[in-house]
Amino acid sequence: MAKHRNDKLQGTLALLVLQTLAARGPLHGYAITAAIERSSAELLQVEEGSLYPALHRMEKRYQNASPARTDRVPECDGAAVDIHLLSVQAQNLIDR
Numbered sequence: 001m002a003k004h005r006n007d008k009l010q011g012t013l014a015l016l017v018l019q020t021l022a023a024r025g026p027l028h029g030y031a032i033t034a035a036i037e038r039s040s041a042e043l044l045q046v047e048e049g050s051l052y053p054a055l056h057r058m059e060k061r062y063q064n065a066s067p068a069r070t071d072r073v074p075e076c077d078g079a080a081v082d083i084h085l086l087s088v089q090a091q092n093l094i095d096r
Contacts, residue, residue, distance in 0.1 A: 013046070013054045018086065022094050026085040028073060029055065055084060 020035045021027060027035065033046045072078050086094070 013050060014058055016044070016046075017051075017054060017058065018090055018094060021084065021086045022091065026083045028081040028083050030081070032084065058090070 016036050017032060020032055020039070024031075024035055029048075029051055033048075033051055036044055036046050072080050
């Protein structure tokens with residue numbers, strides 16, 4: 001039973017990430033997390049330990065959310081961060 005519930009949670013997070021990237025364009029991990037939390041009126045809290053494994057699963061499954069480039073961003077104190085974007089395959093899933 002726990003495995004089935006965990007699969008649902010992972011799928012839900014993947015959909016939230018896909019929706020966020022589709023709506024807002026390329027983002028780094030912290031911005032994805034912040035966007036999901038804002039859009040849910042802070043009802044959903046996405047932990048780093050959940051987001052990055054989800055991004056890696058999505059990269060394998062949809063050739064999606066892989067870092068398109070690395071930028072330095074002010075929100076992360078100018079640190080170099082990976083910027084994620086939708087692949088064509090993932091965009092086609094959203095458009096269906």
